[in-house]
Each structure stands twice: as C-alpha cells, then as structure tokens.
Amino acid sequence: MISGQATAPAPSSARTPAPAPSSAAARSAADAGSGKGAILRAARRAFTQRPYAEVTIRGIAADAGVSPSLVVKHFGRKEELFNTVADFGPAAAELFDAPLEALGRHMVVTLVNHRRELQSDPLLRVVFSLGNQDERSLLRDRFHEQVTDTLTARLPGRERALRAELIAGHLLGLGATLSLHREGAGADATTEHIADLYAPALQSLIDGA
C-alpha cells in the first residue's frame, strides 16, 4: 500500500493497459515524469485555477510542453480530460484500504507517501476549486460522492456524516500544510513520525470515541 496505487498495476507493468478504467491517480502512478504526467499536472492546474470555459487544450499543452494533438491523443477532448482530473475514486480506494482499527494511520501514511512519491496530493486539488463559483462544482460533487460519502458508509456509530467531513478536513489540512511548508519541518520528518503526531485525531473520529 505504500509504493503503489490500490487499483493501479505495479510500476514494472505500468505501460501495459490497466484492467480497471483508467483514472487520474492510476495515470499519475504510471506516467509520473513522462509527457502524460506533465499533461495531467497542467490540466489539474488549469481546471482548478480558471473557469472551465477559459480552459483550453492549447493552453494545457503549452503548459505541459507538448503539442495540443498529443493531449487529445492521450486524454481526449476537454470534457474527457476534465473528467479524468476530477476522479477521486482511485485515491479514495487507496486511502480507505485498511481495517477500521488501523484506518487513521493508514490514511495519513498513504497520503504522505503518495505526495512524496508522485509529487502530487491525492485530494487537495478539490480545495483549489473552492474559491470559484462556476461549473467546476463537478470536482466538489465527485469529492462528496467518492470521498466523504464512501467514508461515511464505512464508519460505525453515530454522526457518521459529520465525522466523515471532519476526517476529510484532517486529510485536506495535512496536504495543505505540507504544500504550504515545502521546506519546513514536515518536509524533514519521516512519514511514520508524521503519522505518530497526526493520525490519532483521525482514528479518534473513526472510532467515534
């Protein structure tokens, strides 16, 4: 669970077709550093920073240093590319892939390792879209469905939706502060040590204590 994606092929077979539908996270794992990875990073930047109507394949291609036709070849047209970027399903599958009694630590370790290995956060891009009021609510709708609602369904006990929202907050906040303090103390700390300090809060909300 540390080095790979739960739903992605192993890195050594990354270039073979994935059995599951392709997705942003699976593609990130397979294509980190390649042209595809650069296109996805550019697409995430574009879709989270500009109104949907202002985003162009040409602009994403220029940002990624590739031709517009290569973008379309790999990911299809604008709507398809947006759907790929807005998919939190594989990230959620990986984050939630642990028994309840170990889920808090698993989520923290998985999130930090994902960030360090893929140079991207599995969830944080939904926050970049918050300042905007336009059709990009798809990103938020997907987050609700694939992250918050999925987590709510896993939790035992009372006030499951509220606890799931607060757990999502802890996860988003961890990504936010690590992004914000790229050269800070968190950057020097081991994943396990960050989990020692940060995961008890998540586990407490999971347990419903």
Place this chain on the structure above:
Amino acid sequence: MISGQATAPAPSSARTPAPAPSSAAARSAADAGSGKGAILRAARRAFTQRPYAEVTIRGIAADAGVSPSLVVKHFGRKEELFNTVADFGPAAAELFDAPLEALGRHMVVTLVNHRRELQSDPLLRVVFSLGNQDERSLLRDRFHEQVTDTLTARLPGRERALRAELIAGHLLGLGATLSLHREGAGADATTEHIADLYAPALQSLIDGA
C-alpha cells in the same frame, strides 16, 4: 472573543476610524455586507485565483459591483490592496488569544465563529494560492511568519515547528472541509460540538503529548 475581532473596534463603532492599523480581518468585521466588504471579497478571489500581473482594479471593481475609483479611494492601488488581503496578523492574533491549556478549543471555536459571522475563512485563502507559482508567494510568506512562526514561538516542548505546521494543517483542513460541505453535517452542527470532535487533535499537538 466570539463575536468580534481581537484587534477591531466593536460592531457598534464599526464606522468610526479604527485606532490600530487597518487590516483585512478588521475591515471584514467592520464592513461585512457593505461596499468595502464586497471589494475585499472580490480582491481575495482575484488575488488567489489569478497571477498577480493579471489582476486589475477594474476587474475587482466589476466583480464587487462598484466603480474602480471607489476601490482606490478605500484601499489604494493594486499593491496596497494586495497587502491588505495578504495580512493574516489580525486573524492570528484572534486565533492564538488564549492560554495554552485552552488554545486548541479556542482556535476551533474562533475559526468556526469567524466563518459563520463573517462568511469568510480567516486562513483558507493561503491554500487557494498554492496551485500557482508566481509572485503571490507573499501570501505564503506572510502565513509562515504570522501564523506558523507565531504559533511555533508559543508552543512548549520539542519539535515545535513540526507541531505548529500540523496544527496549522488541522485549522486549514477544518476551513476547507466546511467550505467543501457547505450544506453538509458540519453546517448543521453547533460550533461547540465541532470543537468537541475536532479540538482534541489540536490540543494534543499544543501539549506535545
């Protein structure tokens, strides 16, 4: 500490000149709902969503529904307006205004009340700037200085910088998830109940336990 800004005049005297240097948070309290408030909200949107060079007083004025000259009259030119928006000092003063043994709960209660009363988050706008790599690093530099470093200096014990970064993460995450789930369970919960569930994580990091 619940209804006002630590450094702002009381609401009843909101229209009189403030004795302290004016600031985004103090102005938010004083001008919520007025033209000034609309200008500040438009400025925050603009400066966190677009490269600094692309932001114009004209665009902010149009978004706020006022004339460009009114923007300049209230807040000065673009650089001055940016400096106002990028100031986390008053928010930090309010968030950290409690003894250490009660600071975790105070921060959560203050953040949630600030959001509910002013319809804006005291810290979250720094996250909106993360996706960008341009001169808006001023927003991040100010956050480091006014929030993280200030908190680090308050903490007892070891690994203070790391703990301060993680506390900042919890606070950013709380704002992020409440913004993301505007009609969710968190919106219906009382501030005190959110603090019951969320503040122990912060207090644990404050105590260094």
